[in-house]
Amino acid sequence: MGKPIESITIVGGGTSGWLSATFLARAMQTEIASGRMTITLIESPNIPIVGVGEATSPALPQLFQFIGLDEKKFIKNANVAFKLSGYFDGWNVNKDGSPRKWVNPFVGSYNIAGRSPCYYYLKYGRETGEDFSSIVSPCPAMIDQNKGPRIPG
Incomplete structure (x- = not known):
């Protein structure tokens, strides 16, 4: 069997990058706490927010529950827009x-x-x-x- 993955680097922030990093950190919290895993997110301070209006899916409530994020607080505080199409x-x-x-x-x-x-x-x-x-x-x-x-x- 190969050597276990010890480090994950996510290149690019924004909604997708930060949700990916948060999900992985939650899923691998035991490995991170023991020092067997690191997760790094690289985000450029020189690239502005694109604002393409990332859409979410019906699975978003389950994702929020998994990562410990209160959906109602998120909607209230994140200046969300509801996108139908x-x-x-x-x-x-x-x-x-x-x-x-x-x-x-x-x-x-x-x-x-x-x-x-x-x-x-x-x-x-x-x-x-x-x-x-x-x-x-x-x-x-x-x-x-x-x-x-x-x-x-």
């Missing part, structure tokens, strides 16, 4: 050359009557000219109406 205006062009918008509705994998929503879109939805996201998600309509979830508190 990704909106790309002018992402591509329609056949007539007009700009096309596209919405990634962040839908999970689910079936309707045993079939993927893609099946129903390909069979029935394309005839209407609507985008797939408009068929399977309320997000495009919410965006068009400037609607979104309420922030708790």
Whole structure:
């Protein structure tokens, strides 16, 4: 068997880097406490926050519980934004050359009557000219109406 890993270096901070480091530190707390493991995060003071709006997943509450972070306090104090989808205006062009918008509705994998929503879109939805996201998600309509979830508190 090979030599056990003694050191992990995470290059880049931000949400992903810091959550990764925190998760690993929690998962390997025994090894760290005994001196058998170190975790280092390298973050440049010269690179500004990108602010791309990292999305979280339904697993976030479990992650917070695992690392010992209170979800309600996090939401209250971290200036969070609730993101329902990704909106790309002018992402591509329609056949007539007009700009096309596209919405990634962040839908999970689910079936309707045993079939993927893609099946129903390909069979029935394309005839209407609507985008797939408009068929399977309320997000495009919410965006068009400037609607979104309420922030708790």
